[in-house]
Amino acid sequence: MDPLYELINQIRAGNVVLWAGSGFSKYTGYPDGKQLAEIIKENVQDSDRKYFEDKQQLIDVAQEFSEFYGSECLIEILKNAFNEEPTSLQYHQMIEQIPQITHIVTTNYDHLFERAYGDKICPIVKEQDIPKSIMRDKAVVYKIHGSLESPDTIVITWDDYRKFYAKQDSLIWTKIKTLIAENTILLLGYAFEDLHIQYLFDNVFKKLGNAPKEIFWISPGLPQHKLAHYSKDYPIRYIDATAEEAIPKIKEAVHKNLIIDAGKGYTHPATVSQILEDKGFIADFRTGSGGTYVKSIGAKDPENQDMRIEGELSLKPRCGDDSEIQDLRDLISGRRLDEVQITSERCNIVLKASAGGIDIPMPNDIKDGHLTITRQPVREFISSIMLKRSEKCISNVKAEVHASRYVGRVVLSHPGFKMALEVSEGPKRSGQLRITFEEPEDNLLRKEIFNFFEDWIKGDEMLISGDLRDILVSIPYSRVKLSEDMVGYIKLNSYIYSTLFKIQRYYEIRFDVRDIEALTDRDLETMQEILTVIEGRRKTIDSITGTVQTDKYDAFRQRIPQNTTVRVTTLDTLRYKLLNHDLELGHGVIEGQNMYISNEDEIQSQLESGKNEIRVTFKSKTGDLYLRYCRDGDIAPSLPE
Numbered sequence: 001m002d003p004l005y006e007l008i009n010q011i012r013a014g015n016v017v018l019w020a021g022s023g024f025s026k027y028t029g030y031p032d033g034k035q036l037a038e039i040i041k042e043n044v045q046d047s048d049r050k051y052f053e054d055k056q057q058l059i060d061v062a063q064e065f066s067e068f069y070g071s072e073c074l075i076e077i078l079k080n081a082f083n084e085e086p087t088s089l090q091y092h093q094m095i096e097q098i099p100q101i102t103h104i105v106t107t108n109y110d111h112l113f114e115r116a117y118g119d120k121i122c123p124i125v126k127e128q129d130i131p132k133s134i135m136r137d138k139a140v141v142y143k144i145h146g147s148l149e150s151p152d153t154i155v156i157t158w159d160d161y162r163k164f165y166a167k168q169d170s171l172i173w174t175k176i177k178t179l180i181a182e183n184t185i186l187l188l189g190y191a192f193e194d195l196h197i198q199y200l201f202d203n204v205f206k207k208l209g210n211a212p213k214e215i216f217w218i219s220p221g222l223p224q225h226k227l228a229h230y231s232k233d234y235p236i237r238y239i240d241a242t243a244e245e246a247i248p249k250i251k252e253a254v255h256k257n258l259i260i261d262a263g264k265g266y267t268h269p270a271t272v273s274q275i276l277e278d279k280g281f282i283a284d285f286r287t288g289s290g291g292t293y294v295k296s297i298g299a300k301d302p303e304n305q306d307m308r309i310e311g312e313l314s315l316k317p318r319c320g321d322d323s324e325i326q327d328l329r330d331l332i333s334g335r336r337l338d339e340v341q342i343t344s345e346r347c348n349i350v351l352k353a354s355a356g357g358i359d360i361p362m363p364n365d366i367k368d369g370h371l372t373i374t375r376q377p378v379r380e381f382i383s384s385i386m387l388k389r390s391e392k393c394i395s396n397v398k399a400e401v402h403a404s405r406y407v408g409r410v411v412l413s414h415p416g417f418k419m420a421l422e423v424s425e426g427p428k429r430s431g432q433l434r435i436t437f438e439e440p441e442d443n444l445l446r447k448e449i450f451n452f453f454e455d456w457i458k459g460d461e462m463l464i465s466g467d468l469r470d471i472l473v474s475i476p477y478s479r480v481k482l483s484e485d486m487v488g489y490i491k492l493n494s495y496i497y498s499t500l501f502k503i504q505r506y507y508e509i510r511f512d513v514r515d516i517e518a519l520t521d522r523d524l525e526t527m528q529e530i531l532t533v534i535e536g537r538r539k540t541i542d543s544i545t546g547t548v549q550t551d552k553y554d555a556f557r558q559r560i561p562q563n564t565t566v567r568v569t570t571l572d573t574l575r576y577k578l579l580n581h582d583l584e585l586g587h588g589v590i591e592g593q594n595m596y597i598s599n600e601d602e603i604q605s606q607l608e609s610g611k612n613e614i615r616v617t618f619k620s621k622t623g624d625l626y627l628r629y630c631r632d633g634d635i636a637p638s639l640p641e
Contacts (some may be wrong), residue, residue, distance in 0.1 A: 003237040004246065007216045010184045011100050012261050016216075017183045019200070020106040020113075023219070024243050028086035030110055032189075037061040038080060043077055044068070044128025063157040072112065075151045077575035082110045082148060090611065091243060092116035094251045096139075099271045100261075103179055104141040108189075109148055113141045125153050127171045142176060162200065185212040188243050189217055192214065192226050201230055218246045258358050263292045272358075279356030297355055309360070311353035313371075321346050331375060334404025338420065339374040340478075348635075377402050377411070385412065385452075388461040392452050399472070400466070410464065410473055415440040416449040421473060433480050437493075441513050443555045445495035457487055499527050506534045507583055515579040526576045529629075533585050538628035543598065544568065544590050547613045551602075556616075566592040566618060574629065585629045594627040 010016050016040050022032040030041060037058040044052055048068055055061045064076050071639045093116045095101060104113060114123060121139045122132045126149045133140045136301040144164075146153030155164045167173060174223040190197045217227075218239045227238055239246060254261075255275070262285070264274045269285035269292055276283045276297070283297040297309065315325050324346050330336045342349060349371055353360040377400035386393040395415065402409040412419040420434045435453075440446060456462050456477050482490075496519065500511055532539055544566070570588040577583070597603070619625065 001215060003239050004249065007184075007239065008250055010214070010216075011098065011186075011250060012254055012257055012266055013268050014100040014102070015184050015213075016186050017179050018101055018104045018186050018188060019190075020104060021189035022108055023151065023191060024091070025108055025110055025112055026108075026189075026383065027244060027600065028088055028112060030086065030112070031081055031100065032059040037636065039081055040065050040074070040077055043073075047480060059156065059158055059161065060546060066157050066159075066211060071157075073152070074156070075148070075154060077107060078154065078156070078613060079148050086115070089116045091247050094247050096120070097275065097534075098251055098254050099267050100254065100274070101260075103183070104139065105176060105179070106141060106143055107145045107146065107480070109154065109375060111147075112301075117141075119368065123147065124175075125150055125173065130171050132173060133175065142172065144172070144176070165199070165544050180212050183212065184214045184216065187213075187215060187219070189218040189219075190217070192222060201234065207253065212249070217523065219451050241298075252357060255357050256354070256359050260359060260361050265292070276356065276358065279358070281594075283355075283356045290395050294360060308353050309353060309557055311351065312552070313352075314350040315347075316348040318346055318348060328373060331373060331404075335406045337375055337402040337404060337409040337422065339372055342371040342373065344369055371522070375402055383472070385576055386465070387452065388453055390455045390460055392448075392455060392554060394449065394452055399466075401472075412464070414438075415442075417444050417453075433475070433482070435482070435486065437489075439513075439517070441498065443511065443513055443516065444502070446493070447501055450490060450494040450497055453490045456560045457482065457490060496524070499531055501532050503527065503530055503583070507581070509581050511579050511581070519579070520534075522575060523578060526578050528576065528584065530576065530583060532627075535630045536628075538591070538626040541590070541625050541627050543617050543619045544592065544625065545615060546616045547615055548611055550607065550610075550614055553607070554616050557597075560595075560597070563594050563596065563621065566590070566595045575580070587630050589628050589630050590626070592620045592629070594621040594624060595619070596621060 007016070009098050022030075022036075026032045026035075031386045034056075035054065038213075040051050040058075040061050041049075041055075044065065051068070052061060052064055055064055063072060072509065085232045089112065096102075096116045107115065113121060117139060120137070121141055122129075124130060124133055124140060124142045131367045143153075145155040148154070155161060170268035181217040187197075189636070190200075210395055213235070215234055215236045216239060217236055218241055220240060220242050222238060229234065238493070256273060258267060261267050269287075273283050274283065277300060281297055282299050282300050284295045285292055286295045287293075290469075299308070315328070317325055324340070324342050326334070327340045328342065334618045351362045353362055379399075379401040381399050383397045384395045385395055385397055396414070398413040400411040400413070402411065407422060407424055409420060416436060417437045419436075419437060422432045422434075459477055461477070462475040463471050464473040464475070498518070500516065504510055531537075546568075568590040572587075574585040574588055575582060576585060595618050597616060599615070603614055603616065
């Protein structure tokens, strides 16, 4: 397997510690070991140059210079060499953009990592810095050869090396020992002639007794016979490339899989969100039973045409039915603007997508489900809709305007409804309106919405305002045809919610929206009965029926002449149960004029049969027979016995 591919997989899993040498800083304009040795030699006095002629290694030159001129003079040369402004930080910044690399060990004296990371990195130079290494959301760089801010920590001479490696029981070495034992090592910026490499293998890995699980070594042109020397004892995977060649490939591959790796727990969603935001995208992450996933993603600035969600969609019709594919073609061409749904029943669907070089996980093959595709609106704003005559208004409506050379479409979204008006262009301009009603948890909002649309279908004109309060669209109902079912639905719900609110106010109660959804036909009848109480109305009834004992019927008949006036009040208070509320209607009061017994033949038959009770039905010759309810003790006498 390609070692670079293996390295990338290890980095993605968060298992890699970067070990950076001076060669990695060379592109910034800073000297590597050989160049630094020459810089030191340039500061040697002419009389002493003969003592430096045979010295090539930095450690030898530094040791000799320190003995001649002192360590302070040597440190000053180092400061001058590394205090210059770097010509570039490109590849250090790429490392910073790889969130899985959280631990760096460097033998460099420069501050390039600190410059590239800013406040997102914690440098560890002395033992008292160790507690900082546990800071969350920060990378850690162990500067094992010291920092120029602390001259006493600089490791550059033979004396410095002996002292440094003699302290392998220090806290820093303990920490580094753990990192080596638990992780894969990435060597960057080291060549064979680099003394640091020799010390790394001979004095660190070997003497610490904890060889790394695997060592990836990125360096160009390393001879195989020299690699074999170290490969006998250590699991070295060699990558023949410069850092400038390898790092962009690593970053690209890591970024490509950031969202996937967030789902696996390798990276934190917040980190991925920040990287996406830096690239110009906003992502909404969710965590479910299947792990972390992206719920939605889009451009931070929708107007920026460079911020695109790129992808590949492969569709193959099943059983020769390409109707859904044709719908998609029409959507792309602009012949239609409403969303298109591609189902797995009719099409074989394969989808790939990416944002800013980051793959958005998709199922390789959507086998059970559907794919919904919509066009982005050309304009979005918060609108209001109102009625011209009644002046009723619904505010805070999200408006989207879609347009192509073939079709114009306005979509209104509200917690209580969604409405889409589509107008085709051309000489035969025509329009189509679709309304779907949602179920907000606010009963008052439902009432206002259905009352609004009922007034509209009674003949009012709907005005849709734009974001500058101008009238965007005018829709007289006379130009719109809703189905009879939709009209009936609007009227019924307008009546239901208006009536329920009257009942709530009258009885000082509150209905639960979840109960309203379960209204039955019997509940509607109950609401009508209750409404007569609230409004103090009486309703016309066809007849009134009662019973009389057979032996008292003759006396009863004589007392009830034809065309009599009747007023009957029930003795018991009537009650109804409506949506889990017990409601008292009061006493039922029946009032009638021009009353007569309507079932004479039936009564005669009952008398002849010898029944104990006679069923008597009264009607009004003029239709003046009414029922009302009374809650204030207005009780009338019963029919005479």
